[in-house]
Amino acid sequence: MQSILRGAAFAALMWSAGAAGAAEYPQPLPEEPVPTVTELPERYPASWVFVHDLHFNSLPDGRAALVDVGAESHHLRGQIPVAQFGNILPSTTRGEIYVGETFYSRLTRGERTDVITIWDTKTLAPKGEIVLPGGKRGLFVTLRNSLQLTNDEKWALVFNFTPGSSVTVVDLDGRKILSDIDLPGCSLVYPTGARGFTSLCADGTMTSITLDAAGKPGASVTSEAFNDIDDDPLFMTPAMVGRTGWFVSFKGNLRAIDFSGAAAKDLDSFAIPAQAGRDPEWRPGGWQVISADRAGLLYVLMNPKGGEGSHKDGGTEAWVIDPKAKTLVRRIALKNHSVSIEATQQETPLLVASRSDGSLDVYDAATGAFVRTVARVAHDPMTMTAAR
Amino acid sequence: MSGLDKFSEKVTRRVARATSRRSLLTLIGGALTGAAVIPVLPVSRAQAQGHGHGGGGDPIAPQPTGNPQDPGDQTQCDYWRYCAIDGFLCSCCGGTASSCPPGTEMSPITWIGTCHNPADNRAYIISYNDCCGKSSCGRCLCNRNERDRPMVRPQANNDINWCLGTESAIYNCSTAVILGVALDQQ
Numbered sequence: 392m393q394s395i396l397r398g399a400a401f402a403a404l405m406w407s408a409g410a411a412g413a414a415e416y417p418q419p420l421p422e423e424p425v426p427t428v429t430e431l432p433e434r435y436p437a438s439w440v441f442v443h444d445l446h447f448n449s450l451p452d453g454r455a456a457l458v459d460v461g462a463e464s465h466h467l468r469g470q471i472p473v474a475q476f477g478n479i480l481p482s483t484t485r486g487e488i489y490v491g492e493t494f495y496s497r498l499t500r501g502e503r504t505d506v507i508t509i510w511d512t513k514t515l516a517p518k519g520e521i522v523l524p525g526g527k528r529g530l531f532v533t534l535r536n537s538l539q540l541t542n543d544e545k546w547a548l549v550f551n552f553t554p555g556s557s558v559t560v561v562d563l564d565g566r567k568i569l570s571d572i573d574l575p576g577c578s579l580v581y582p583t584g585a586r587g588f589t590s591l592c593a594d595g596t597m598t599s600i601t602l603d604a605a606g607k608p609g610a611s612v613t614s615e616a617f618n619d620i621d622d623d624p625l626f627m628t629p630a631m632v633g634r635t636g637w638f639v640s641f642k643g644n645l646r647a648i649d650f651s652g653a654a655a656k657d658l659d660s661f662a663i664p665a666q667a668g669r670d671p672e673w674r675p676g677g678w679q680v681i682s683a684d685r686a687g688l689l690y691v692l693m694n695p696k697g698g699e700g701s702h703k704d705g706g707t708e709a710w711v712i713d714p715k716a717k718t719l720v721r722r723i724a725l726k727n728h729s730v731s732i733e734a735t736q737q738e739t740p741l742l743v744a745s746r747s748d749g750s751l752d753v754y755d756a757a758t759g760a761f762v763r764t765v766a767r768v769a770h771d772p773m774t775m776t777a778a779r
Numbered sequence: 780m781s782g783l784d785k786f787s788e789k790v791t792r793r794v795a796r797a798t799s800r801r802s803l804l805t806l807i808g809g810a811l812t813g814a815a816v817i818p819v820l821p822v823s824r825a826q827a828q829g830h831g832h833g834g835g836g837d838p839i840a841p842q843p844t845g846n847p848q849d850p851g852d853q854t855q856c857d858y859w860r861y862c863a864i865d866g867f868l869c870s871c872c873g874g875t876a877s878s879c880p881p882g883t884e885m886s887p888i889t890w891i892g893t894c895h896n897p898a899d900n901r902a903y904i905i906s907y908n909d910c911c912g913k914s915s916c917g918r919c920l921c922n923r924n925e926r927d928r929p930m931v932r933p934q935a936n937n938d939i940n941w942c943l944g945t946e947s948a949i950y951n952c953s954t955a956v957i958l959g960v961a962l963d964q965q
Contacts, residue, residue: 447915447920448915448917449914449915449917450914450915450949450950451914451949475948475949476940493948495947495949498914499912499913499914499947499949500912500946500947500949501947503947503948526948529939530939530940530942530948531930531936531938531939531940532938534930534938552933552939553943554888554933554939554943556933577931578930578931578933579930579931591931592931593931593932593933618931620928620929620931620932621928624928624929624931624932625929625931626929627929627930627931699925699926700923700924700925700926700927701924702924702927703922703924703927704924
């Protein structure tokens with residue numbers, strides 16, 4: 392009752408205020424059409440970033456936020472559902488966004504369906520889906536390389552884990568499954584050559600598999616062992632500079648893998664230049680810890696309290712590395728403890744650092760100057776993918 | 780099933796390694812063995828352990844076992860059996876440290892660690908079975924990554940949802956079941 396009275400008093404107040412201003416504004420505000428739904432441009436500006444929200448507190452309701460980190464306002468441009476340890480993969484050429492996800496017919500029980508859902512970039516509405524057979528899509532904290540594109544973005548590659556490993560090759564034009572390839576002892580997919588992929592293997596090697604025109608596996612090549620998984624393993628997500636993937640290891644060694652040919656080629660490694668001020672040691676830390684800008688500079692999220700088990704603890708600085716000169720160009724002190732980083736692909740890039748509270752801190756990548764915070768875009772911002 | 784068999788073999792071998800004298804000494808030194816069972820958030824450990832999940836607020840009421848030989852609070856990450864756990868603690872979710880919450884299903888595929896019981900000074904093999912079929916519990920998140928290795932070595936990776944081989948792959952919480960005493964301590 393009291394609130395009704397208060398509401399009435401408020402309305403009366405507003406009325407009198409409106410009456411006082413009517414002379415100033417002879418025309419009322421125009422009527423607005425209903426329904427109205429916002430649309431997005433078909434190609435997103437390079438200041439936009441896909442922020443995947445694992446939503447650990449409600450995994451079947453994962454999602455991604457589409458965020459303009461370069462704008463003064465209206466940062467959150469839209470959202471896309473990414474259910475149950477899903478993956479989001481924007482195409483650069485097809486005007487579509489692909490989401491690998493898993494549903495149960497009764498949310499948490501019933502029949503399992505794994506799908507690639509196809510979203511339209513302009514309307515952000517679903518325009519189709521491809522059902523993935525076998526209920527085997529790999530379910531783990533999201534890594535970009537569990538869903539990738541090959542063959543000029545005509546095919547998708549889905550990594551499966553049951554705990555046996557395999558890869559499903561999907562024709563996005565025909566919306567059909569082309570093949571399932573067993574991958575014993577190897578994990579994830581790194582697009583390789585014109586039509587194929589590489590996986591990293593538990594014995595420290597990598598295996599590259601060429602696909603024929605029908606999507607069936609052809610020749611495979613296994614490398615020498617280069618990944619010291621016991622002592623200094625590589626984080627699974629590389630920063631891509633063209634077709635070269637830059638991986639960083641737990642202890643801060645950078646390794647280049649050339650994925651341009653039919654078989655991936657190890658281009659060797661170098662250590663991030665050692666720096667003073669370790670407590671006890673600077674090491675890469677976080678979830679997505681390395682990113683690259685258009686000029687090919689690398690950004691690595693660094694944790695000053697490095698040691699065994701610190702690799703997911705996040706970081707307090709981003710170190711900018713010139714991989715050609717093998718030098719440390721700059722250290723960017725982050726305003727907040729951060730989980731993942733991503734550089735935008737703008738001419739003047741921004742560096743985005745996600746925080747465990749779901750906010751993004753944005754920095755001028757060239758100077759390290761703090762630009763803005765975009766508050767609360769996700770619950771658990773794990774991976775980020777800059778528009779390109 | 781061949782994939783499962785192969786995996787079991789790896790787990791078994793890993794248990795053999797984890798129960799070596801060297802790793803027991805490491806454990807007693809306060810480190811952890813193995814990794815765990817379920818997805819974790821890569822937030823800083825301090826944040827995860829300081830607040831549990833959901834951020835800040837009042838603490839969860841303690842749940843001591845009442846058994847002096849099984850000391851500690853089963854709602855806390857520092858309870859001795861949780862030395863290699865990752866995820867929501869079933870003790871906070873309607874289950875206990877060794878049983879799943881009502882209506883969930885315990886995963887038959889697990890990760891295993893070796894934990895030191897400070898009361899009887901024995902090392903125990905602990906099986907971190909996940910509970911599956913209801914959505915994320917959301918209470919008492921523990922996040923430990925010592926000896927965790929990336930997805931390239933799945934048997935040592937705690938980012939994986941181990942609700943495999945269950946009716947539903949939906950993850951709810953994790954238990955820490957005593958499988959037995961580690962051989963070196965007998």
